[in-house]
Amino acid sequence: MKIGILSSGGDCPGINATIRGVGKTAIMHYNMEVIGIHSGFSGIIEKDIQEFDEQTLSGILNLGGTILGTSREKPLRKQLEIPESEKAEIIRRNYKELGLDCVVCIGGNGTQKTANVLVNLGLNVIGVPKTIDNDIWGTDITFGFDTAVNIATGAIDRLHSTASSHKRVMVVEVMGHHAGWIALYAGMAGGADVILLPELGYDMEIVTNMIWERAKKGKPYSIVVIAEGIDSPNRKRPVDYITKQIEAVTGIETRETVLGYIQRGGNPSPFDRNLATRLGGHATELIANKQFGRMVCMKGDTVESIPLSEVAGKLKLVTHEHDLIKQGERMGISFGK
Ligand code: F6P
16 A cells, blocks of 8 residues: 655644654555655645655654644645635545555644545545644544643743742743643643633633732732633733733732743653554554544543544533642632633
């Protein structure tokens, strides 16, 4: 068999470990041919590819980013100046001309949705979930998340010293437009006093009261962790709004820190390397067994797969019932409600 691998959407620690997991299993265990497709789905349209062998897949396990390059191109939307119907035809034709038996699509929610569109075009496709946001429906965890939580927690740890030395409130913004998984896990691990998630909403008065109560108890320093996607009035960046409100209402000096892309750069954690390797290997096993149209996923510590059609268009969000939130509330941590 001959397979293609592409990565699409934002980069994320663990993509290269996945490429290696898929590719080496394919070449060494199943005797398949493997090509890499550059820059996401646009690489299929432009036939921008490279051959993979054992050598080219060596030395990439611990590399951040993706050796294939990535893009947010949605091939069946109006991009690349080619009409949609023609693009579908180009994709089918190039897939055939490249002699592919399957394309492995490594990516987040958007990628899995597009992968399902390719299934409907008649292509054999396997999805591998990837995102630091951990918000892909159907899998308990995605690689990249553990690395991002480690980076964010390390940053929060470092902010504690300024908070306590200067008696300040430190507001830290972490990634997560729709889902607050990084804020929840890094906030709890970093000992935050307030954690705000897009899914739960928040009441500003509860947040400022909590900080004021701490000050009255002799703790004029607090750590507030917010996800970038929380609501804020007047289209202000949430981190600016929260910082200004806290300072204005409590009178305590308040500073902001935005972690940004640092959270998804650099080497994957050992946990993410192994997760990516297992998911990659299982993707190849599905191909060998001709079980196409599926996304590999984790259920507890078991690698499984589900139909891409079940994943497409859904998100895995934090709920108020999450054990870490319940436990946080029992210890006086505020989630803004
Ligand atoms: O990878 C997911 C994510 O990191 C989000 O949390 C973030 O908002 C988004 O990607 C931003 O990525 P880009 O600027 O590359 O579109």
